[in-house]
Amino acid sequence: MRPQAARTCEICEKAQSRYKCPSCLAPYCSLSCFKKHKETPCAKPSSNEEKPAAAPLKEVPVERPVHVEEASQVVQKTQLEALASSSEVCEALKDESLQKLIRDIDSSSDPLLELDKAMGVEAFRVFTDKVLSHISS
Incomplete structure (x- = not known):
């Protein structure tokens, strides 16, 4: 395993990002x-598209492609x-x-x-x- 480079949140530009936007892969904390990021529509970056001059997006490296059957x-x-x-999900994610x-x-x-391996852990x-209960609702 190689260590992940620390990235700064693109929204507040202060804290270290821990997450990536599922649409555009922008890091946020x-x-x-x-x-706040979702107040403006975003999309997955495409290497062939020109980025808008008014609001250029920072490139976020994706370590591996996601394949869905x-x-x-x-x-x-x-x-x-x-x-x-979901406050319930957010609260659970506070567990280190x-x-x-x-x-x-x-x-x-x-x-x-x-x-x-993780499925063997009760938490x-x-x-x-x-x-699953929130996404199947």
Whole structure:
């Protein structure tokens, strides 16, 4: 595993970012910055598109492509917004051991193996149940 470079939140430009916008991959640090970012529509950056001169986007490297076998398994924007606004999910994410599990999965060269390991941890199973209940609503 290689260590991830620290990035600054593109919204407040103060705190270290811990998350990426699912649409445009812009780094942000908190729910409030995510909500502020979502006040303006965004989209996934394309290397062939010209970036608007008024508001150039910073490039955020993606470490690996995401492959989805079934389009129905992709989380929709409204579902992500429901997660971002869920106090229950946000409260669960304050748990440092849960944060570490999620970072381990995200940075792993074999994320499915790490996910299987994490499912053996009660706190992670409870968290995934909360997430699933919010996105299936």
